[in-house]
Amino acid sequence: MTSLPQPLTNRIPTHKDLPRALPRLAAALLRTARPRQWMKNVLVFAAPGAAGALTVPTQLANALTAFTVLCAAASAVYLLNDALDAVQDRAHPVKRHRPIAAGIVPRPLAFAFATVLATAALLMAQAALGAKTMGAVGLYLAVTTCYSCQLKHIPVLDIVILACGFVLRAVIGALATSVPVSLWFLTVIGFGSLFIAAGKRSAELATLREGAAGHRQALTAYTRPFLQHIQTLAALVAIVTYFLWAFGMAAAPTQAAHTSAIVHSSTWLQASTIAFVLMLLRYSSHVAAGGGGAPEEIVLRDRLLQAAALIWTILFAVGVYG
Structure with missing residues (x-):
């Protein structure tokens, strides 16, 4: 078993330490700031x-x-x-x-x-x-x-x-x-985020197993089936709400000057629902396999998820701005 890394210091470096410690310390601070999470x-x-x-x-x-x-x-x-x-x-x-x-x-x-x-x-x-x-x-x-x-x-x-x-x-x-x-907008984001958060906890349970309680007290109250239930519920609400928003938004008279423009906008926004569902399903496959602990890593590494996100972005942008 690999031993835990030992602290190199328990104090802020003095002026004598700075020439050697400053570059490493600066890099470590940047890592702790987690730019990938941005x-x-x-x-x-x-x-x-x-x-x-x-x-x-x-x-x-x-x-x-x-x-x-x-x-x-x-x-x-x-x-x-x-x-x-x-x-x-x-x-x-x-x-x-x-x-x-x-x-x-x-x-x-x-x-x-x-x-x-x-x-x-x-x-x-x-x-x-x-x-x-x-x-x-x-x-x-x-x-x-x-x-x-x-x-x-x-x-x-x-x-x-x-x-x-x-x-x-x-x-x-x-x-x-x-x-x-709009309330529709906040509901989609809220339940989509709840879907990701439940997946994060599920991944922690899968990774830590018996050591889960020692790392995070709240994990003692969770089981993977319960978290999967939350994910399913959150994904369902997010998908239904997005469908209602996309179909309702596309037909709103404030989004287009005449009927033909409304139909054109409606087609693209409605098509974006397919890519939206695909993104959720692809992410769910990672969580089911024990992933999801670091959502940003999944997004950065999964090419199919990136492709679905790109398609969704294009369809959404054309639907809103086209």
């Missing part, structure tokens, strides 16, 4: 994209700013989460290699950088996007911080909070671009 923040483009607002330069600029703000906020939460979970992560077969758990990044430094990034995110949101968007970013930081500190230990509530994080990303994008958000 792909989740593309949800800020969802509301303005569905409203056809991304062709307006100022709206696109606001959406890009919101994306940047959320990247900083999310990285602050990841730094905080890893600092709080360092001891438990050392008992995990994969997470023990995280820089804080491995002792490469000192916990005080992680807390300091988390504070800096969170503050920068709030200030940027206030300066560039207004008070409402800053308030939503603050709510995102508050909810995810509470999750890292305590809520992730409460069964069912933990996966609901994970899903709320995705919904808040979409709401922030809507506020940044002054686009109204």
Whole structure:
């Protein structure tokens, strides 16, 4: 059995250590910020994209700013989460290699950088996007911080909070671009996110087995059949809601100037439902096989899933903007 990585230091490097330690420390901090996770923040483009607002330069600029703000906020939460979970992560077969758990990044430094990034995110949101968007970013930081500190230990509530994080990303994008958000839109994102969150817990159970309780207390209340039930329910609601939204949105008179344009738009949006279902089914196959613990890894490696996402994006874009 491979031994756990031993901490290299339990203090912030002094000026004598910096020439040797600084490059490695900087790389480790970047890893802890989890840039791969930033792909989740593309949800800020969802509301303005569905409203056809991304062709307006100022709206696109606001959406890009919101994306940047959320990247900083999310990285602050990841730094905080890893600092709080360092001891438990050392008992995990994969997470023990995280820089804080491995002792490469000192916990005080992680807390300091988390504070800096969170503050920068709030200030940027206030300066560039207004008070409402800053308030939503603050709510995102508050909810995810509470999750890292305590809520992730409460069964069912933990996966609901994970899903709320995705919904808040979409709401922030809507506020940044002054686009109204429909209940249909939030329902699709909310239940789609719940589907992913349940898959994440299912993968953790499959990976940790008997050691699940030692890593995360909430896992003791879960079984894979129960989590599969949540996934099935969440996927069903997301699919039905998306169908209702796509068929209703396509026929809305505000989306086209005349009947022929409505029919054209309707055809593309309705066709996008096929790609949407294919994406969910493909992701489900990974979870059923014990994957799903790192959704971003699945997206980056699965070419069929990427192809389905590309097809969906094209159909959706033509339906909204065509």
